[in-house]
Amino acid sequence: MRKKLLRVGTVYIPVTNVCNSLKWYTEKLGAVESYKDKKGKMAIINMASQSFFLVESPEQESMNFMDTDGNKRFSLTFEVDGPAQLESLHKELLLQKVKAGEIEDRGHPGRNFVFSDPDGNLFDVWSELSPSFKEANMLEKEQT
Template sequence: MSDVPHQQPLNALKCVCSNYVPVKQPLRSAEWWQNHFGLEYAVPYNPAEFQAILKLSDGQWLHLVETDGVIDNQFPNKSGYEMFRLTFEVRQIEQLYNRLQTKGVRTENLEDRGSCGINFVFYDLDGNKFDVNEVVHLHRTPEEAEKVKEHLFHVAL
């Protein structure tokens, strides 16, 4: 055996495994997330825990935590813009955007954020603000990415 202690890598944080979102009614909120995004329960609902735990497609957990307090999931950045705390990565962003709008989910306009990709903001039942992102130039061919941008933003690239 070696007397040299095992060195942990400097960047020891691997990923975010759980995100906690304040909600008024966890079951109602879980149903909303299931209906609009197809999320499934990560563990069976237990009313004694005052939360519903859903699973994203890559395995991270979304905890919908019941609160009696004020729900304030946003914060202003230095220029005063109300920031979201989470950005969800998606594929086929235009299809998700259209589906959410068709179902009456409060959304903001699609944005081309250049190298960051295409994004839009949506709000859940409790007014929590979330961001959605697809880096189209990484996940689609250059031709597909150009077609999507032309279609969404009506500009010739």
């Protein structure tokens, strides 16, 4: 069967203040601003080989959802290249006063931690790069 969907093009993140969020994402996560509308209601940032739209939204909106056990969950996982990079990013975010949970073992390969932006949007970070990303970027060949 041929692939019908090639990649995720854009993720929309609800935020209460686009200008403040734009500053936070660029300073804390190294995102690059690519567009900001004149009304200050939307901005586009690029990070992790992805475009993200920061969209002004009411305070109660978020990307999060509740699972059937009543746990608030994230809807997006970022990948880093190995445990050392995971630990380094975790330490860096904590030093920048970003809310981040402990590094955890969830019973699958690699380790994870969750952090949140100022609006409470949760994001996961995983220590394992997907094989297709490694292959597409020839990372395994470079490391040998």
